[in-house]
Amino acid sequence: MKTSIIGHPRIGADRELKFAEEKYFRKEISLDQLKAVALDLRNKAFEAQKAQNISFIPSNDFSYYDNMLDTAVLLNAVPARYKNLGLDSLDEYFAMARGYQGEKGDVKALAMKKWFNTNYHYMVTEIDDSTEIKLVGNKPFELYKQAKQAGYETKSVIIGGFTFLKLARYLGNKKAEDFADAVANAYVDVLKKFNELGAEYVAFDEPILVTDLNKQDIELFSSIYKKILANKGNVKVILQTYFGDIRDCYNEVCGLDFDGIGLDFVEGKKTLELVSRNGFPKDKILFAGVVNGKNIWRNNYAKTVDLINKIKQYCDSENIVISTSCSLLHVPYTVKSETKLDQSYLEHFAFATEKLEELCQLGKIISENNTQLLEANQKLFTGDRIKKDEKVWARMNALTEKDFVRLPEFAEREKIQREKFNLPLLPTTTIGSFPQTTDVREHRRDFKKNIISEEEYNNFMKNKIAECVKLQEELDFDVLVHGEFERNDMVEYFGECLDGYIFTQKAWVQSYGTRCVKPPVVWGDISRAKPMTVEWSVYAQSLTNRPMKGMLTGPVTILNWSFPREDISLKESAFQIGLAIADEVLDLEKNGIKIIQVDEAALREKLPLRKADWKSDYLDWAIEAFRLVHSHAAPDTQIHTHMCYSEFNDILTDIDNMDADVITFEASRSDLTILDALKAVNFKTQVGPGVYDIHSPRVPSVEEIVDAIKKMLDKCQQSKLWVNPDCGLKTRGEKETVASLKNLVQAAKQVREELK
Ligand code: GLN
Ligand code: ZN
16 A cells, blocks of 8 residues: 655754754854755655655655745745845745844844644745735755655645635735735646656645635635646646645535545544545545654554545545655654663654654555554553553542632632732732743753752752842832742643653654754653642742742643643543642642742643634633632632733633633733723633733833833723733843833833822
């Protein structure tokens, strides 16, 4: 049976591309040196695929920064401000990706957005009325030729015209429809080139097809592809979808003249149903996404074979190609890089290289009936992978309604807390972290490596906390924080404290550009062996009479930024983590911490792509997991939460249902329409819509902040409004932080005076 992948990771098993690019940016290596690194990485990816006999090896899945940006450049959607810099092509490309500041000018980067339901971010194409879409680039052709020279006949993979248009930002009056003809023509030209090059297959990625589409969308899609496909020549064209099913347009897709269609049977809840109900066109190849391209776990061959047998009822065997469900961009390189974890862990992992092997083995099992491979794989799933933590499950099974409902209800608590804390109007606070200066990072690292003793480390941290408390008192903040100096990362810190987590050495996944993340792995049942934050918070509280916020990360965010288990549901994992954090809340409370912030920075991140699935598949348990964390907190304990964005208009009621007492979020960069929305749903939770943007080193003036607060007051009850920055200050320098915070407090005081 033939096999295919949609894309291979490109950053390198040792993040070679990242390091080479960063050197190039610092002018430490030449463009040719950077190109050589890239070429080598591409060839290594080809070799890895060849070693597993992958039949459809992709090219053009490589990118120096991002495939969407590549497509914008390919199609001439380069805003004038970048062209005007007069840079060489790759430098112009990097200017779009990262901004440019130098002798040729000063321009900001394009905006960046989350790529569907992944943690990857793409660059948002800007299109204005003067943008002339046409084929101008040559990257796909060059990479195809290079691969051919190296001995590989590849299918070039290019982001399709419909997804390209749907994800672009339109700055003028023209909209996607107005560019449909130009886009179709450009792709016709792409296929013309591939015809000239003698390519056999080209794949167009159209992941947007798995989202909610209306009639006009589908018409736009069809019109673009009718034109493209009428001019395809001898090249066979594959339409590739992933991250879900294409329920809104399955029949339209099947009716078009594609030679192959790629469907996702892993995340696509309805894919099998679509195929079985409507059939699959006899004259097309089905690229069946059956090996999960996002998780890190071994494929269960028996289940996959079973799935393929079902598919065979609707599609001839020889027309089925088995594939990953999405690009392998979203998984780490190879388990072989992990030298510290025991084999008993590693045998359950499949990263990109191992997934190639899985495709190969599945192919053999299906066409050659290789039972040996099947049986070896079965062993991974028959024994107990982990020892069940009976205590954890007993607690989970004993959960009842009252574990999710905090009493008394909000209005009553609000009264009690107002009396207890007696805070001024517009209370001031920060989100938690203070600048992580080099000395902080060095001490953490040295402690981990046993270079300094625990005592030395603790003393250093205590000094930092004391300085931080003193600074906040001097600045005259109302609710203080300890500064989070002991934390490298808001999820990793808790992962390391919790039982059930394991950590890899090199399981990096590209997040954007040269940035990678290394999520911890939920291996077993999660529990808390001992208090995780109490000591630091209690020490910080001992230094001041003002309330000190305890600082925790919420269960949904911890889970969303980890590699989750798949043998239990996400809901179950979230509840396990929730129970552990709930214990921490009660311990903090018991030790005199009366305000506790539970960050849910990533709550929105895993919201399903289709609205119909939001509640049932996600929000129902995600909100419950948060409620679990604080349901047993005393009425006079104030629970805060924080989110790193303000795009939650569409889930406001759910956010309110988290039943926190205060929520802080990012609002400084948005137009404050969120405040209208809060009013409209009668949002009960007190709010701190960040008054300035911490993502920039700029120091906001007092007037600016006063202005922001006043705008907020127009739309929000004064008794419910908090004044704070829009996120943690960890990545900022000390000087600009102090200056900004000073202005923040002064602005709050000034407005308070005016309100008297
Ligand atoms: N409390 C965390 C901090 O201040 C929150 C970080 C975040 O929102 N990403 O760093
Ligand atoms: Zn934040």
